[in-house]
Amino acid sequence: MPTQSDRQDYQWRPNDNSVRTQLRYDLEAEHWTRAFKSAQMKQQSVSLGESLSIIGMVISLLASVIVLIVVVLVDLIKWVRS
Numbered sequence: 001m002p003t004q005s006d007r008q009d010y011q012w013r014p015n016d017n018s019v020r021t022q023l024r025y026d027l028e029a030e031h032w033t034r035a036f037k038s039a040q041m042k043q044q045s046v047s048l049g050e051s052l053s054i055i056g057m058v059i060s061l062l063a064s065v066i067v068l069i070v071v072v073l074v075d076l077i078k079w080v081r082s
Helices: 004-009 019-043 048-081
Strands: none
């Protein structure tokens, strides 16, 4: 049986179909859905394959940028010399 403090903390919720009530319920449901999904994502561990694929993509991106910079510099040097 609830105690007196539990009764005082209870928030009365209207059970009507007004737009304001429905909007408030929708916003609250969206909040709790995001909260549960966030908590679930925090509990999931990242697999080794996912980690390696992300590291590989970052390394390949860096390599591509370095190659692009080298090509541009070489073309710039050729253009200045001619």
